[in-house]
Amino acid sequence: MKLALPLMLLALACAPAADEKEVARLPEGPGKEIVARICMTCHDSGNFRKTRFSSDEWSDSVADMVERGASGTPAEIEAVVAYLAKNFGQDSPVRINSAPFAEIKVVLGFTVAEVRAVLESREKNGTLKSFEELLKVPGIDAVKAEAQKPRIVF
Numbered sequence: 184m185k186l187a188l189p190l191m192l193l194a195l196a197c198a199p200a201a202d203e204k205e206v207a208r209l210p211e212g213p214g215k216e217i218v219a220r221i222c223m224t225c226h227d228s229g230n231f232r233k234t235r236f237s238s239d240e241w242s243d244s245v246a247d248m249v250e251r252g253a254s255g256t257p258a259e260i261e262a263v264v265a266y267l268a269k270n271f272g273q274d275s276p277v278r279i280n281s282a283p284f285a286e287i288k289v290v291l292g293f294t295v296a297e298v299r300a301v302l303e304s305r306e307k308n309g310t311l312k313s314f315e316e317l318l319k320v321p322g323i324d325a326v327k328a329e330a331q332k333p334r335i336v337f
């Protein structure tokens with residue numbers, strides 16, 4: 184009994200559960216639960232959501248993660264690669280209402296201040312409904328945002 188608590192804490196420290204809100208913000212679709220379970224224990228979703236890869240590149244990236252310690256059955260790994268290639272493929276847009284910090288910053292090239300303003304607006308006013316609403320977020324550079332318009336979905 185004396186050992187139980189420290190052991191439990193150790194187990195938690197090794198495999199922190201993915202943040203529920205962050206999991207909820209992942210795009211819906213087959214493979215989502217598996218990604219949440221095996222790709223968000225060492226780092227948050229920013230690592231893969233800020234990335235835009237082809238299917239082959241995702242395959243390599245996931246193999247690299249398996250070497251680093253990610254684990255799943257072959258079928259689960261296949262489902263993860265399919266999910267990532269579908270939602271974070273080379274031409275995948277940024278879901279501005281659910282994207283994490285890193286994805287907005289890296290994929291759209293927004294500055295730290297602009298990303299913060301978007302996140303703050305999301306928190307305070309809820310979902311942004313249109314590109315016009317995005318332009319009204321204080322501090323957004325309209326010219327730069329316009330250039331990224333085809334990559335942004337609401």
Ligand code: HEC
Binds near residue numbers: 221222224
């Ligand atoms: C055992 C720990 C662990 C797990 C589980 C894990 N990763 Fe990683 N991942 C890392 C480390 C360590 C890095 C490099 C440091 C960093 O950026 O946080 C990394 C970085 C990344 C990167 C950035 C590119 C790079 O090579 O630096 C991507 C993309 C990525 N991981 C995707 C995934 C995906 C997809 C999964 C689920 C299949 C996953 N990771 C699961 C440890 C892990």
